[in-house]
Amino acid sequence: MDGQRAIAVEDVSKRFRLYHERPSSLKERVLRFRRPRAEEFWALRDVGFEVPPGKTWGLVGPNGSGKTTLLKIIGGILRPTHGTVTTRGRIAALLELGAGFHPELTGRENVYLNASILGLSKQETDRYFDDIVAFAEIEDFIDNQVKFYSSGMFVRLGFAVAVHVDPEILLIDEVLAVGDEGFQKKCLDRVGEMQKEGRTIVFVTHAMAFVQQICDSATLLDSGRMRASGDTEQVIREFRAVMARRRTGLTEEAATREVEIADVDLLDGKGRPNSMVAPGQSLSVQIELHANRPVDDPIVVVGIHNVRDEWVFTSDTERLEVKLGRLEGKLRVTFDLKAIPLLEGQYFLTIGVRDRANEVVYDWHNRQYPFDVIRNVKGGLVIPVDVRTERL
Amino acid sequence: MSATETVVRTNDPPRLRPFKRLAELWRNREILGNLARKELRVRYKSTVLGVAWSMLNPLLYLVVFYVVFTFFLPNAIPDFPIYLLSGLLPWTLFSSGLSGATTSILSGGNLVTKVAFPHELLPLATVRAQTVNFGFQLIVLVGFLIAFGHPLFHRGVILLPLALGVLLLFIVALGFATATWNVRYRDTGHLVELALLMWFWSTPIVYPAATVLGPDGLGSLGRTLYLLNPLTNVVLAFQRGIYGGTSEEGLDLLPAPGLRWYGFRLLAVGAVSLGILALSWRLFYRRSGDFAEEL
Numbered sequence: 001m002d003g004q005r006a007i008a009v010e011d012v013s014k015r016f017r018l019y020h021e022r023p024s025s026l027k028e029r030v031l032r033f034r035r036p037r038a039e040e041f042w043a044l045r046d047v048g049f050e051v052p053p054g055k056t057w058g059l060v061g062p063n064g065s066g067k068t069t070l071l072k073i074i075g076g077i078l079r080p081t082h083g084t085v086t087t088r089g090r091i092a093a094l095l096e097l098g099a100g101f102h103p104e105l106t107g108r109e110n111v112y113l114n115a116s117i118l119g120l121s122k123q124e125t126d127r128y129f130d131d132i133v134a135f136a137e138i139e140d141f142i143d144n145q146v147k148f149y150s151s152g153m154f155v156r157l158g159f160a161v162a163v164h165v166d167p168e169i170l171l172i173d174e175v176l177a178v179g180d181e182g183f184q185k186k187c188l189d190r191v192g193e194m195q196k197e198g199r200t201i202v203f204v205t206h207a208m209a210f211v212q213q214i215c216d217s218a219t220l221l222d223s224g225r226m227r228a229s230g231d232t233e234q235v236i237r238e239f240r241a242v243m244a245r246r247r248t249g250l251t252e253e254a255a256t257r258e259v260e261i262a263d264v265d266l267l268d269g270k271g272r273p274n275s276m277v278a279p280g281q282s283l284s285v286q287i288e289l290h291a292n293r294p295v296d297d298p299i300v301v302v303g304i305h306n307v308r309d310e311w312v313f314t315s316d317t318e319r320l321e322v323k324l325g326r327l328e329g330k331l332r333v334t335f336d337l338k339a340i341p342l343l344e345g346q347y348f349l350t351i352g353v354r355d356r357a358n359e360v361v362y363d364w365h366n367r368q369y370p371f372d373v374i375r376n377v378k379g380g381l382v383i384p385v386d387v388r389t390e391r392l
Numbered sequence: 393m394s395a396t397e398t399v400v401r402t403n404d405p406p407r408l409r410p411f412k413r414l415a416e417l418w419r420n421r422e423i424l425g426n427l428a429r430k431e432l433r434v435r436y437k438s439t440v441l442g443v444a445w446s447m448l449n450p451l452l453y454l455v456v457f458y459v460v461f462t463f464f465l466p467n468a469i470p471d472f473p474i475y476l477l478s479g480l481l482p483w484t485l486f487s488s489g490l491s492g493a494t495t496s497i498l499s500g501g502n503l504v505t506k507v508a509f510p511h512e513l514l515p516l517a518t519v520r521a522q523t524v525n526f527g528f529q530l531i532v533l534v535g536f537l538i539a540f541g542h543p544l545f546h547r548g549v550i551l552l553p554l555a556l557g558v559l560l561l562f563i564v565a566l567g568f569a570t571a572t573w574n575v576r577y578r579d580t581g582h583l584v585e586l587a588l589l590m591w592f593w594s595t596p597i598v599y600p601a602a603t604v605l606g607p608d609g610l611g612s613l614g615r616t617l618y619l620l621n622p623l624t625n626v627v628l629a630f631q632r633g634i635y636g637g638t639s640e641e642g643l644d645l646l647p648a649p650g651l652r653w654y655g656f657r658l659l660a661v662g663a664v665s666l667g668i669l670a671l672s673w674r675l676f677y678r679r680s681g682d683f684a685e686e687l
Contacts, residue, residue: 076508077684088398117507
């Protein structure tokens with residue numbers, strides 16, 4: 001293999017067999033006399049890309065698109081059904097933070113166990129031990145059993161061990177989605193350091209902001225197939241398109257379509273299309289409605305979900321005391337969210353139109369418009385800067 | 393950092409190259425140590441007696457069998473506690489090692505599905521942990537030898553390292569196969585427990601081999617079959633190495649006074665174990681790529 005790539009994924013497909021009645025006992029197997037009926041399910045289909053050494057590659061896609069399966073194949077945990085994966089160098093796979101932590105053992109014992117499984121020697125672990133504990137911020141609890149840890153402490157310790165492992169290739173599966181904001185920033189900083197040290201990183205994420213900030217290239221998976229690969233901007237665009245096509249939710253099915261949501265645009269404080277906003281900045285949601293039939297006093301609803309599917313915000317024109325009156329033809333409604341008080345992360349906008357009595361839903365786009373709240377990773381808050389020059 | 397190595401993964405089950413794989417396992421020996429330590433620590437966490445339990449265990453067995461074989465079914469074995477322990481301890485190592493290895497992949501599922509590491513380490517770690525336990529239990533046995541005023545060292549002791557080595561090899565050889573099967577068919581674990589029960593009574597542990605092999609015992613075919621049991625040979629070697637030094641009457645209960653008889657048999661069991669290992673390791677290795685999927 002030439003020195004041009006650290007990871008080569010060539011035409012990889014992965015088939016899982018889903019047994020309806022899995023013969024997990026000999027008796028069943030004997031009584032059946034034949035192999036049980038298995039439903040085949042292709043988690044990956046003909047996926048291929050090459051990661052050059054020292055680069056950071058993003059793997060994105062909706063839930064169930066095969067990202068984690070691919071990561072497990074690259075990491076050597078699963079075998080590809082077809083195709084080849086070639087890797088060059090020591091791999092550390094962070095599929096789950098604290099995988100293998102045993103609740104009965106103390107933090108210290110678990111650090112040594114986990115570190116050795118991830119490939120650190122005893123001496124190396126000794127050397128990094130204080131750093132690991134300091135990074136996880138659990139100095140006072142390191143000799144307590146892990147079962148008494150909060151989930152935050154557990155995850156912090158898991159990440160702390162993982163980032164001190166010294167791999168040439170690092171596989172990260174959405175682990176940055178955990179922990180509080182401060183810790184996330186610390187983790188991102190650490191990932192940045194590892195990038196500078198020339199490590200190859202494959203990074204699974206839902207958050208387009210991360211892809212934009214830290215990935216050199218990316219691959220978009222959807223239902224196991226590659227939809228886009230290479231340039232991050234293109235992958236992000238395709239990802240948004242895929243998400244927009246996925247219209248789900250009961251409310252939507254009930255929609256009468258008397259009024260349709262024809263277009264939704266997200267604009268930043270300067271009126272430019274932008275789906276990334278810093279905490280505290282403003283975001284405008286521009287909604288274009290088409291009435292297929294005249295309706296009276298429709299209510300436009302806007303809501304925000306976080307990645308854990310929790311409502312974090314909702315408002316509507318009724319609450320804001322705006323009357324739309326009789327709606328015929330087209331109408332543009334713009335919500336100016338003056339200051340986004342949200343933490344960093346990915347969020348999803350829901351837009352809906354209903355009648356005043358809340359009996360009829362005209363149209364409902366459930367969680368279809370993702371946007372990211374980000375900070376500049378290196379420098380804290382994004383500060384809007386204007387430059388003026390004066391000739392003296 | 394180790395030299396950069398290139399790994400190619402395809403659907404073809406990898407071919408086992410025993411020496412290369414052995415080197416790989418050796419490189420990962422720290423994981424083995426840590427997994428074994430974890431198993432021991434976890435077992436005695438939140439217990440008042442801690443490690444003492446591993447010593448208490450054979451003592452409690454001893455009390456039970458002592459009561460049974462002194463009052464209910466009296467026998468004429470001199471120094472019965474020492475006779476019993478010298479067979480019971482290797483047996484305990486065998487049975488706990490084998491049943492532990494059988495379920496090791498399942499109980500290590502959390503690791504198997506999340507981290508890439510040589511899966512052989514899971515059954516091996518269990519066996520190693522049980523060997524440590526065996527060491528603790530040996531202390532109890534030594535205590536009895538001293539208490540009864542018997543010599544710790546005599547000629548037969550040289551059989552013990554070989555006997556232990558062969559026993560471990562046999563456990564690992566069987567354990568790789570049962571661990572593999574148990575991933576797909578969970579009945580394997582139950583079958584192993586049942587087999588162990590029958591196996592226990594087909595091995596001279598609570599009764600002397602002389603009863604079975606003597607003129608009132610089995611016929612010649614039965615005797616041959618009885619002695620084909622690898623565990624019988626291993627246990628007899630342990631008995632010769634420990635109990636054989638206690639008294640002349642004791643030595644008479646064993647099939648042969650000399651050491652050569654045991655040595656040859658141990659070598660034969662070792663050879664058979666290697667043969668089984670060649671098959672079972674290959675099976676384990678080929679299937680281990682699918683463990684993460686099947687768990």
